[in-house]
Amino acid sequence: MSTWKLQQIGKKPKLRNPVFIEGLPGIGNVGKVAIDFMIDELKSVKLYEITSYAFPHSVFVNEDNLIELPKIEIFYKKFGGKRSDLLLMGGDVQPVDEVSSYEFSDKILDIIEGFNGKEVITLGGIGLAQIPKKPQVYCTGNSKKIIKKYKDSTVNDKLYGVVGPIVGVSGLMLGLAEQRNIEAISFLAETYGHPMYLGIKGAREILDILNKKLDLKINTAKLDREIKDIESEVIKKTEQLSEVARTTALKRLKGKLGQEMDYIG
Numbered sequence: 001m002s003t004w005k006l007q008q009i010g011k012k013p014k015l016r017n018p019v020f021i022e023g024l025p026g027i028g029n030v031g032k033v034a035i036d037f038m039i040d041e042l043k044s045v046k047l048y049e050i051t052s053y054a055f056p057h058s059v060f061v062n063e064d065n066l067i068e069l070p071k072i073e074i075f076y077k078k079f080g081g082k083r084s085d086l087l088l089m090g091g092d093v094q095p096v097d098e099v100s101s102y103e104f105s106d107k108i109l110d111i112i113e114g115f116n117g118k119e120v121i122t123l124g125g126i127g128l129a130q131i132p133k134k135p136q137v138y139c140t141g142n143s144k145k146i147i148k149k150y151k152d153s154t155v156n157d158k159l160y161g162v163v164g165p166i167v168g169v170s171g172l173m174l175g176l177a178e179q180r181n182i183e184a185i186s187f188l189a190e191t192y193g194h195p196m197y198l199g200i201k202g203a204r205e206i207l208d209i210l211n212k213k214l215d216l217k218i219n220t221a222k223l224d225r226e227i228k229d230i231e232s233e234v235i236k237k238t239e240q241l242s243e244v245a246r247t248t249a250l251k252r253l254k255g256k257l258g259q260e261m262d263y264i265g
Contacts, residue, residue: 003100004107007049013076015085019214020112022089023123024072024169028191028199031123031170033223034206035090041218044075044088048111054100055093074111083215087117094168105172109180119146120177120184122170123206126163127193135202137209138162141185142178150185150213154205163188200224 023035038044050072059067072091079085089108095101112120126138140159141147151157165171170186177184187209189202200223207220 003052003054003103005051006107007051009046009049013045013047013078015076015078015087015115015117016083018076018085018087018112018115018117019119019121020087020089020108020117021121021123021210022108022169022173024089024091024094026094026168026170027125027127027193028189028197028202030125030189030191030199030202030206032090033198033200033203034123034210035088037203037207037220037223038210038216038218039075039088039090041222042077042086042088042216044077044086046073047076047087048074050074050091052095052100052104054095054097054104056096060092074108084119086214087112087115101169101172102176105169105176108169108173109176109182112182113180118182120173120182121150121210122173122184122186124166124168124170124186124188125191125199125202126188128190129193131192131197132190132201135190135199135205137190137202137205138188139185140166140174140188141183142174143183146183146185150187150209152209152212155187155209159188 021035021038023031023033023038025032051069055070059069062068070092072089072093075088075090077086077088095104109120136156137154138156138159139147139151140157147157166174166186166188174184174186187206189199189206191197191199191202204220204223207218207223210216211218211220
């Protein structure tokens, strides 16, 4: 029996050298907030829904008082002309153990290769002991070439010593993409490390960078006006399940490395 159930929504599109961007739950849900906002603002089209036995063993109760399985979704955005299209992945959860995280990341890379994708961008947060007034955005990647392409004066590429291992899909996709000769970069924004804190400011800093580098033309100021709606949706639906995944991963990693970890993708 397959661990992953991939449901295609509608007809598979023809995309031009798509850039893949991932934003799953993690510290401050920075990546999730950024990708959900991007999906909405770009009026992206849903392509896949993914469910799995490797996701947390829980269901959500929705506004209609009915249950929903946790899922991860992939959307696409076509721009036309010569510019690259986008594949955008967001969702409720991450896989909860090491093997399923590897399997999931590999399956997503299969999809990216199927569309002839040449770049992967992952988004995440770096947990701090205090709320940052202006979150710093760091980057790392699997090649100096892609870091040079995306780095500017607002991005710090000196990540060594700032965080430990990057746990989860945000990290694994960089390493596994390298094995397939796909260039990949991760943007990590500082945020408060409390489980119930939502890293809106960090998400906005990352969105400003992507907006400029990918010419998205989205209005990031709208993120401030939508904070209440975002907080209600994200905290209610993702925080408990993402904490299950985070706690499991950090406990296992701590046991192996014998030290405290402060970051998960």
